Amino acid sequence: MSYNGIGLSTARGSGTNGYIVRNLSALKLRRRDFKPTDPYDDEPKIRKPNADLVLHEQKRSIEVKCATLQAELEDEGTPDDEVERQVGQLRTKLTDLLQKATVAAALAVTRAAEREIAQKEAAEARAVEIVITFAFSFSVPISFSPAVCTSLPLPLPFDAEISIQISFRGPFSFSFSDSFAFALTCC
Template sequence: MYNGIGLTTPRGSGTSGHVVKNASALRPGQEARNLQRQRDRDRAPKAKPVDQGIVEHNRRRQVEVECLELQDELEAQGCAEDEVEARVDTLRKQLLQNLDRLDPSRSRKIRHFETQRVAEAKSRENQRLASALRVEEGYTEGAAFDRELQELRREKRLLERERQALEDRDP
């Protein structure tokens, strides 16, 4: 047996025990397709765009949770019902005014089923990484291998330099 393949002993099997690759099952060109499939699997998936409607809903939901927590706290203290409603309404109005600044991730940890929050956090991380690596806004994967596109970009840079040089000469 070699690397867990083959018989432990060839005795009584009618074979020599020599392990040979079975190439009869492969058709011509199949290896290239298998390599391409493996490359496709290894390539990172593109990030899903964040649905702003769901993010907005989660922020409003967080506002309501904080209002309910305040209401429970005030009721436990024995405050009057009118006072509880008034304080909860003022808190709700204050939080709704600052809704765009409300961070939904500060209230609790992200759970595995909250895909929108995960996607939002991942997109922020990708933006920071892209700015750190100075990746252009309209970057497309594989564009460096497109000779025509690279030639157009080179010509555009040359024209821009010439225009800049003319502006510098003429004050």
Template sequence: MYNGIGLTTPRGSGTSGYVQKNLAYVNKTTSRMQFQRELEAIKANPPKPPKKPNKEILDHEQKRQIEIQLMKFRKKLEEDEIPKEEIDKKIVRAREYLHSCLGEAPLLTEGTSHSKIFKKFEEIKRFEEAFNIDKNYVPGSGFDFEAIEERKKIKLDPSLAKPKNDE
């Protein structure tokens, strides 16, 4: 026994008598208070919506990638010792073809911030469609318990719904 804590004798108790802290114990009142504080902080400072990808920058990056491919193609043709006029014609045709393909299926370059954002938006869009998430969903609204109660009441009694002004 240490400072009046623990067993006077461990014999017959099935334990060694060693006193240790119960790490599984969760104080419900402090965790609830902490949750309420975090909830208030989220309500006071709502998260910013994610940045949208800039379409012009994506288009420019894709055109740049096409020009890089054309330069490699030109270098290969020059190594094969093809006449310059014929190389120019082939490059023009290849450029037209690649730009027409760009309209059908965009090339996404790896590593640029806007391409990553574009891919993330596509992923979020697929996720919303898969889980049938409403387009008007506000992040963090699942923790607004008053609004949840209001929606439940409106579902039970549609006459409580506020009329929408279409003016």
């Protein structure tokens, strides 16, 4: 009943079955190093509701209102043809309102998309403005392509590479980066 000299010589009288259990407390846990992430790196993921489900729920609420009206009119003893007429009028009225609301919602979505595009364009313009300001403050000619600029009129001769990265965070995110490699020559 022993294993490598560990354990009971016999299980008799011990109140156990004599089975030797592995000692898991001596094992070292594997290190799980996770890279710390910036909680502001990613935009929050907001899921939009399924448009088909929303439309179905709205149509269902219309039918519930029609069924409620029909039950009330039948309880009052209104004739069947009058009940059908009033329920039909209510159904067409609510359906027309739903269609108008759907058109208005679609228009609002397109306006929101246009607003978002305008905000992105404004952010790009601001980024370009910042890069131009940076370049003029150090007398660096600007090329908004990965093109190489050579022989800049600065007093000290040396080779340099400048990388510019600009990021905005907020209701929209924008990132702009460019590199400038150039050789400076003495005037």
